[in-house]
Amino acid sequence: MGVNLLDVVGSGPAYRISESDVKRFATGEVAPAPTTSAPVPAMPLPDFSKFGPVRREAMSGIRRATVRSMAQAWSTIPMVTQFDKADITEMEALRKKMGPRAEKRGAKVTMTAILLKIAAAALKQFPKFNASIDTASNEVIFKEYIHIGVAVDTPTGLLVPVVRDVDKKGVITLAAELGEIAAKARDRKLTPEEMQGASFTISNLGGIGGTGFTPIVNWPEVAIMGVSRSSMEPVWNAEKGTFEPRNIMPFSLSYDHRLIDGADAARFCRFVAEMLEDPFLLGFEG
Incomplete structure (x- = not known):
């Protein structure tokens, strides 16, 4: 459906994204509030390239899942x-x-x-x-x-x-x-x-x-x-x-x-x- 999952806020536990969340996002509908408190917005990073060479690497699916679950645990427990x-x-x-x-x-x-x-x-x-x-x-x-x-x-x-x-x-x-x-x-x-x-x-x-x-x-x-x-x-x-x-x-x-x-x-x-x-x-x- 051309949806970037990184732009979708899931409505399930720990912001888990469901099929209905993707469809709502694609049609412009407002998704229901997540079952947990809203995530803290990410702070913008400085331009590290000003200080020297850098290299970007996409996170694996496992690492992205770890980021979500660890943030959920740390903010909840x-x-x-x-x-x-x-x-x-x-x-x-x-x-x-x-x-x-x-x-x-x-x-x-x-x-x-x-x-x-x-x-x-x-x-x-x-x-x-x-x-x-x-x-x-x-x-x-x-x-x-x-x-x-x-x-x-x-x-x-x-x-x-x-x-x-x-x-x-x-x-x-x-x-x-x-x-x-x-x-x-x-x-x-x-x-x-x-x-x-x-x-x-x-x-x-x-x-x-x-x-x-x-x-x-x-x-x-x-x-x-x-x-x-x-x-x-x-x-x-x-x-x-x-x-x-x-x-x-x-x-x-x-x-x-x-x-x-x-x-x-x-x-x-x-x-x-x-x-x-x-x-x-x-x-x-x-």
């Missing part, structure tokens, strides 16, 4: 981030021990796969983190399912495929599914349905580096976990009176402060840390 650390020495030893068993089933047990199972247990223990806020009706929607999104770094941008019914699957099964969806994400073969329905998200940057970060909550979820690179640190052993080398993993939890209080977030993080520190608990809580 009052976010707070809780930071914590976990001693994963014993869990890492167990992960390596289980490696050959998982490989026989075509899977590779990663820390992200273990975190999926631990997060599922935490979401059952703290159901507010597995909810959404309905501001129109002043209600909290508690989800009876646990589907967790996993942020995947791809050459074309960040994608978040969803692992479903995490609480009903074992770690090796989760590891196999995680490997499959991560490969599909990098090959750009994910379907829209495979990136929908998450009730919580995990972003693991430990394979790249960093000591901590503040992930942005993926609306309409109310929390997201960020994981950074673990490292060996000296930890005081009071019983022995000596320092011991331990594998310490920093992680963070960003949450919607409208629903979740700081004490709730601290308890959630402590629950996750205790599960990571004692693999035996995974058999009970997971």
Whole structure:
């Protein structure tokens, strides 16, 4: 119809553009107001070419979608981030021990796969983190399912495929599914349905580096976990009176402060840390 979608303000959630929005724009009709507050007008940029050579490159569809969703989340959710650390020495030893068993089933047990199972247990223990806020009706929607999104770094941008019914699957099964969806994400073969329905998200940057970060909550979820690179640190052993080398993993939890209080977030993080520190608990809580 000759319509430039960049000129259309969608009337759906997060300014999503529908077929009717395009038709209205093409005929000059006024579109209904979006279901969220109007976006802040973009500030005009200076002419950078006055200072030196520049090059322009069109944003990919994935990057444009990221711009919209991140702006929506940042303008809608009052976010707070809780930071914590976990001693994963014993869990890492167990992960390596289980490696050959998982490989026989075509899977590779990663820390992200273990975190999926631990997060599922935490979401059952703290159901507010597995909810959404309905501001129109002043209600909290508690989800009876646990589907967790996993942020995947791809050459074309960040994608978040969803692992479903995490609480009903074992770690090796989760590891196999995680490997499959991560490969599909990098090959750009994910379907829209495979990136929908998450009730919580995990972003693991430990394979790249960093000591901590503040992930942005993926609306309409109310929390997201960020994981950074673990490292060996000296930890005081009071019983022995000596320092011991331990594998310490920093992680963070960003949450919607409208629903979740700081004490709730601290308890959630402590629950996750205790599960990571004692693999035996995974058999009970997971």
